[in-house]
Amino acid sequence: MSQADAIFKAMCKEILEHGASSEGEDVRPRWEDGSPAHTWKRFGVVNRYDLSREFPILTLRGTNFKAAIDEILWIWQKKSNNIHDLNSRIWDSWADKDGTIGKAYGYQLGVKHQYKEGMFDQVDRVLYDLKHNPYSRRILTNIYNHQDLHAMHLYPCAYSMTFNVTGRKLNGLLNQRSNDVLVANNWNVVQYAVLLHMFAQVSGLEAGELVHVIADAHIYDRHVPLVEELLGREAYPAPRFVMNPEVKDFYSFTVEDFSLEDYKKGPQLKGIPVAV
Numbered sequence: 194m195s196q197a198d199a200i201f202k203a204m205c206k207e208i209l210e211h212g213a214s215s216e217g218e219d220v221r222p223r224w225e226d227g228s229p230a231h232t233w234k235r236f237g238v239v240n241r242y243d244l245s246r247e248f249p250i251l252t253l254r255g256t257n258f259k260a261a262i263d264e265i266l267w268i269w270q271k272k273s274n275n276i277h278d279l280n281s282r283i284w285d286s287w288a289d290k291d292g293t294i295g296k297a298y299g300y301q302l303g304v305k306h307q308y309k310e311g312m313f314d315q316v317d318r319v320l321y322d323l324k325h326n327p328y329s330r331r332i333l334t335n336i337y338n339h340q341d342l343h344a345m346h347l348y349p350c351a352y353s354m355t356f357n358v359t360g361r362k363l364n365g366l367l368n369q370r371s372n373d374v375l376v377a378n379n380w381n382v383v384q385y386a387v388l389l390h391m392f393a394q395v396s397g398l399e400a401g402e403l404v405h406v407i408a409d410a411h412i413y414d415r416h417v418p419l420v421e422e423l424l425g426r427e428a429y430p431a432p433r434f435v436m437n438p439e440v441k442d443f444y445s446f447t448v449e450d451f452s453l454e455d456y457k458k459g460p461q462l463k464g465i466p467v468a469v
């Protein structure tokens with residue numbers, strides 16, 4: 194069983210056995226038929242993945258590795274908020290007629306700020322600090338910008354990433370306020386694991402630990418039978434993660450620079466409903 198499977202199973206059991214239901218409360222998200230999308234949730238979940246040991250992808254069912262990388266590059270490298278720059282349909286329900294999701298995610302990472310050394314956006318500031326001052330304890334991004342929340346179609350969920358170097362290893366701490374455990378938990382973990390690998394390689398470091406801090410880790414009511422099915426499944430060893438070692442500039446990575454070897458996984462769950 195991969196490290197990611199073990200963590201995922203333990204978290205789901207914890208939510209289903211000891212979580213709280215939102216039934217009877219006023220909730221925002223809706224199912225396609227208009228009914229409220231209630232959840233079982235656990236507050237304050239912390240998961241640690243040792244990336245130097247193995248790549249944290251689920252084998253109970255497949256996570257779409259390429260689509261997840263495409264979205265993380267859309268946010269962190271293209272710094273785009275327009276679904277026309279994205280190769281999947283996962284943001285379609287939140288886009289306006291021009292295809293934008295408002296001043297969220299990529300938009301925030303592209304905003305330039307004044308620092309002592311000049312103007313940088315948050316991504317370039319991280320790359321600069323990892324190069325010039327890797328032992329700094331001030332290397333982090335934060336896209337939960339209250340000034341612009343009114344102009345975001347969905348408030349950022351994974352909103353802050355802290356980078357911290359120990360020896361030659363680059364560790365990361367992802368802060369997430371809300372996580373749809375079935376649809377996007379492993380999706381987000383895979384994305385930030387790949388991001389950490391990319392930042393490590395272009396900074397002459399190795400990927401260390403990814404710590405995922407989730408405020409509200411929830412399973413939607415209509416996902417409960419699907420999660421129960423996953424909990425009963427067999428898991429496999431983690432695949433091998435391969436990244437093109439030639440790429441030394443963060444902005445040169447493409448989805449084709451990444452692959453997984455021997456990714457053995459359970460069958461895909463068909464038609465998982467996504468609450469909007």
Ligand SMILES: Nc1nc(=O)c2c([nH]1)NC[C@@H]1CN(c3ccc(C(=O)N[C@@H](CCC(=O)O)C(=O)O)cc3)CN21
Pocket residue numbers: 222255256257260281282283284287347373376377380467468469
């Ligand atoms: N309720 C909810 N859950 C989410 O996870 C979520 C939102 N809303 N709103 C915005 C984004 C969109 N996200 C999504 C939405 C769908 C998939 C999804 O269906 N993933 C499929 C593969 C998709 C593909 O192949 O194109 C998967 O199997 O992982 C992933 C992330 C994450 N976010």
Ligand SMILES: O=c1ccn([C@H]2C[C@H](O)[C@@H](COP(=O)(O)O)O2)c(=O)[nH]1
Pocket residue numbers: 221222347348350351371372373374377378381
């Ligand atoms: O990267 C993402 C983006 C979104 N989500 C999930 C978490 C929630 O289920 C919804 C957002 O609804 P809120 O009411 O704004 O919390 O989207 C995710 O897990 N990962």
